[in-house]
Amino acid sequence: MTMAPAKTSSSMLTDPSTFPDAKRSGIQSRALTAVAALTALAIATPGAADSVSDFYAGKSLNLIISTGVGGGLDANARLVARHLGAHVPGKPSVVPRNMTGAGHLQATNFMYNQAPRDGTHIGAILPSFALYQIIDGKGAQYDSRRFNWLGASDVDNMNLYVWSTAGVKTVEDAKRKEVLMGATGAGSYTVLFPTLMNNLLGTKFKNVAGYKSTNEIHLAMERGEVQGRAGNFFSSLKSGNADWLRDGKIDILVQIGAERDPDFPNVPLLHELAPNEEAARILRLFSGEIAMGRSYLTTPDVPADRLAALQAAFAATMRDPAFLDEARKASIDVRPLGPERLKAILDDIMSTPPDLLEKAKDARGR
Numbered sequence: 001m002t003m004a005p006a007k008t009s010s011s012m013l014t015d016p017s018t019f020p021d022a023k024r025s026g027i028q029s030r031a032l033t034a035v036a037a038l039t040a041l042a043i044a045t046p047g048a049a050d051s052v053s054d055f056y057a058g059k060s061l062n063l064i065i066s067t068g069v070g071g072g073l074d075a076n077a078r079l080v081a082r083h084l085g086a087h088v089p090g091k092p093s094v095v096p097r098n099m100t101g102a103g104h105l106q107a108t109n110f111m112y113n114q115a116p117r118d119g120t121h122i123g124a125i126l127p128s129f130a131l132y133q134i135i136d137g138k139g140a141q142y143d144s145r146r147f148n149w150l151g152a153s154d155v156d157n158m159n160l161y162v163w164s165t166a167g168v169k170t171v172e173d174a175k176r177k178e179v180l181m182g183a184t185g186a187g188s189y190t191v192l193f194p195t196l197m198n199n200l201l202g203t204k205f206k207n208v209a210g211y212k213s214t215n216e217i218h219l220a221m222e223r224g225e226v227q228g229r230a231g232n233f234f235s236s237l238k239s240g241n242a243d244w245l246r247d248g249k250i251d252i253l254v255q256i257g258a259e260r261d262p263d264f265p266n267v268p269l270l271h272e273l274a275p276n277e278e279a280a281r282i283l284r285l286f287s288g289e290i291a292m293g294r295s296y297l298t299t300p301d302v303p304a305d306r307l308a309a310l311q312a313a314f315a316a317t318m319r320d321p322a323f324l325d326e327a328r329k330a331s332i333d334v335r336p337l338g339p340e341r342l343k344a345i346l347d348d349i350m351s352t353p354p355d356l357l358e359k360a361k362d363a364r365g366r
Contacts, residue, residue: 052309056090059120063096066107066125067184068213072236074098076294076332077124080153080314083323087313092120100212104129104188105139112142117299119306122150127292128189130349131285135361138186145350146300148307149339150314155293156235156333157257159267160193161250162228163221169251171273174203182217182226183207189231190217192364193256193270196286199363200279205230233294234261239331256287282360285352292345293337311339 063081067073074096081094099107108129115121130144162168168179174197183190186209194205208226211217218241220226234255237245244250255261256270271287274280298310317323318336327334352360 052305053089055119055306056088056092056309059090059092061085061088061092061094062115062121063094064107064111064115064121064123064125065096065098066100066104066123067098068100068215069098070215070240071213072233072240073124073126073294074213075236075240075330076153077296079323079327079330079332080124080296080317082326083320084313084317087316087320089309089313100184105132105185109139109141111147111297111299115299117301119298119302119310122296122298122310124294124296126189127289127295127346128192130292130346131289131352134350134352135357135364144346147297148300148302149342149346150296150298150311151318151339152293152295152337152342153318154233154235154333154335155291155337156233156335157255157261157264158189158193158231158233158290159237159252159255159264160197160228160230161232161237161252163224164249164251166227166251168227168253171197171201171203171253171268174205174253175201176204178204178206179228180226181205181207181228181230182211182214182220183209184211184214184217185209190214190229192286193230193254195365196283196363197254197270199365200282201273201275234264235331235333242331257290258287278359279363281356282363285349285356285360286364288345289349292342293335295337295342 061084063077063084065074065077078096081096085092085094099110104125107123107125111121111123111125129140129142133140133142133144162174162179166177166179168174168177181190181194183194185191190211191207191209194203194207197203198205205228211220214229214232217226217229221229228250241250252264252267254270254273255264255267260267260269269287271280271283274283296314298307302310315336315338318334324334
């Protein structure tokens with residue numbers, strides 16, 4: 001298991017030069033430096049530390065998970081939950097709570113509007129909500145820029161795959177033959193990437209909505225109800241469905257990220273398939289939010305000392321030998337990213353040029 005952050009840009013995610021061909025091993029030291037810096041962030045005066053400890057002692061820290069039970073994000077979040085509390089002053093218990101609906105919007109709206117803003121609620125929410133706010137906005141009752149970030153536990157490419165019996169081995173095949181794709185909600189990656197590919201590449205994916213979790217989609221694939229799924233992480237695929245890879249049960253058509261995953265060098269990146277530069281710019285925009293990985297946030301307006309304590313606790317969890325050992329046994333990758341880096345990526349997304357945003361809206365489907 002590696003310990004390196006993903007390669008992302010802090011400006012102009014739509015510029016091809018922001019996707020360098022850096023080796024993961026070459027940035028390993030920066031990941032460790034960032035984690036160490038986060039730990040230092042929470043060092044405060046003894047009085048402040050006592051105040052935070054007194055606040056959390058005997059309390060529960062609610063971890064809101066925006067997907068159903070059994071998926072990759074859920075497994076990752078529950079692993080974090082088992083170790084995070086030991087590093088928070090006062091050692092609160094961490095209680096995972098799944099909150100599905102509307103492609104992560106229900107959990108995002110809850111964290112912004114209903115969850116107490118006192119540091120007792122954190123969220124494990126896939127960051128699709130950020131671009132969704134400015135590209136669609138239907139049902140979005142939040143301002144992404146006001147969330148407070150704790151960090152990301154892993155930054156990993158996503159993918160789109162099809163059951164091997166579908167007879168679709170490449171994206172070119174998907175341009176000639178309809179493929180039924182399982183979908184959870186309008187704001188989810190399960191819907192987004194097939195739609196983008198239909199509108200920009202000419203594929204014939206057909207989204208079949210109504211599934212409450214990605215785990216349900218996988219069961220539907222095995223039953224033959226649908227033929228594929230988009231928006232899974234490679235690490236989740238390897239940990240949750242290793243037999244699919246081992247036995248050749250699926251064909252991976254495309255991966256989404258800044259650069260190709262070293263373990264899947266022959267799978268093309270989404271923006272590499274663009275027929276022209278305008279389409280490439282749009283696909284790189286949507287690929288940009290994948291750089292935020294499995295990120296964790298808390299509500300706006302959390303007191304500064306508690307936010308610093310939560311950020312430091314998250315960083316400490318990422319270095320905890322017990323956490324890393326359990327992650328290794330579960331085949332869950334740990335490649336952390338700090339809160340400042342997440343904020344920089346988010347700021348880039350939210351400052352997308354208006355002309356590109358309008359074209360992206362058309363590609364996504366208004």
